Amino acid sequence: MSKKPNFLIIAIDTLRADHLGCYGYDQPTSPFIDNMAEKSVLYENCYSHAPWTIPSFTSLFSGLDPICSRIVGSPWNVPNYKNIHFNDLALTLPEIMREAGYLTFAIDNLVEMASHPSWFVRGFRTYINLTDKLFLRHHHLLAEQVTDEMIAWHDLKAEKPWFAFLHYWDPHLPYNYPKRYDELLKSYRPKPVKTSCGRDYLLHRGLANDISNKYTELIAQYDRSILYLDNELQRLFDVLETFGVLEDTVVIILGDHGEAMVEHGVLFDHSLLYDPTIHVPLIIYDPRTKQSSRVKDFAQHHDILPTICTLAEIEPKSPVTGQPLQPFGTSPPRDFIVSTQDGGEAMRAILTHDWKMICHYDLEQTACRRPAKIKKTELYDLKNDPFELTDLSEILPDIALTLSTKLESWRINLMRQTDINDPLLDKHLRINFKDYPGDPVLVEFYRSLTT
Secondary structure: OOOOOEEEEEEEOOOOHHHOHHHOOOOOOOHHHHHHHHOOEEEEEEEOOOOOHHHHHHHHHHOOOHHHHOOOOOOOOOOOOOOOOOOOOOOOHHHHHHHOOOEEEEEOOHHHOOOOOHHHHOOOOEEEOOOOOOOOOHHHOOHHHHHHHHHHOOOOOOOOOEEEEEEEOOOOOOOOOOOOHHHHOOOOOOOOEEOOOOOEEEOOOEEHHHOOHHHHHHHHHHHHHHHHHHHHHHHHHHHHHHHOOHHHEEEEEEEOOOOEOOHHHOOOEOOOOOHHHHEEOEEEEOOOOOOOEEEEEEEOHHHHHHHHHHHHOOOOOOOOOOOOOOOOOOOOOOOOEEEEEOOOOOEEEEEOOOEEEEEEEOOOOOOOOOOOOEEEEEEEEOOOOOOOOOOOOOOOHHHHHHHHHHHHHHHHHHHHHHOOOOOOOOOOOOOOHHHOOOOHHHHHHHHHHOO
């Protein structure tokens, strides 16, 4: 590789980690991604900063935790919602790459959301928005449309290095895969396993008693959407290899958030802070080393910017909360990570390798009051209860107190560093986007779940 490497980010919407074969799934949803993972670095414990797209990708582009980027919610359907502002002085990853001499290219339509988060176009020399209708049609795009545009990009074989961001919406609802996939991946119900609390559980799906035949078929449709996407990635990479650019391209495959099937009462949607919604895949392929390993250290979206800068030998121009990931950097492993939910109930989860605590905040307090007032906690023993079924917060109050204290210390420290109030608890920034009209196709889908 004589020039600096190209960088290709494959950002897959609504992809939970455990529905890929390389993360232990029992169905053949991802043969191409699995093959890529075998010659890449796979991060077993990558967790989204939030169960929503806008804050997740903001952290990816900025290298900042949502408490510092101030983007904690995802008002995708709220027109003229101008209370969310990303700092114009903070450089985004595309801006950093462009300043370093990279051609920058995106296939994405987040700017088309009703709240029009403009920072997603910053730094891109070319930004292709494939949305054919305004506002609520953003997740109706097909993977083949994204692949076609990338293949047709006129700078794909340029002499200068390039940075490309491809936002694939599959497997987000509605499940748009071609109908031939109904025959390729049949509806499947595995044999249940017994949980530590004695209940029957269908691995990667949810409690057996919660999954009807209708839900079994919908899970299969989600899986078919992944297989369709996987085949489109195979088609893309076949072209990249034919053009001779794959050998010069660092590839990053990731999800922005996951999707609950039925877990914790969330039906085919992404909300709350349980693993099905926030545990996402992250796979990094570096053609220069072809390093192959599985990393157990925690990773999050804000780590992507400093990791890419390390690989490209570029100095980030703005402070970040993320750090270069092992084995590409020398940062020490984290003891814990934090995920945040806004858009309704305000909550944060703190995860260690053994425990998860979810704190539900009392929103009657103001953002300036410290410490934050917590009205409810949940505590899960992840080693013995990986499905997060038994809340131990009242049984193990000492552990609950230790984790909530650690979380509060982390929160206050970040606010002091940035001299801002916590955006999750700032009444001027909060919004319940579920109070606004949704996509009528998805509204009809959720209505059908209860009939």
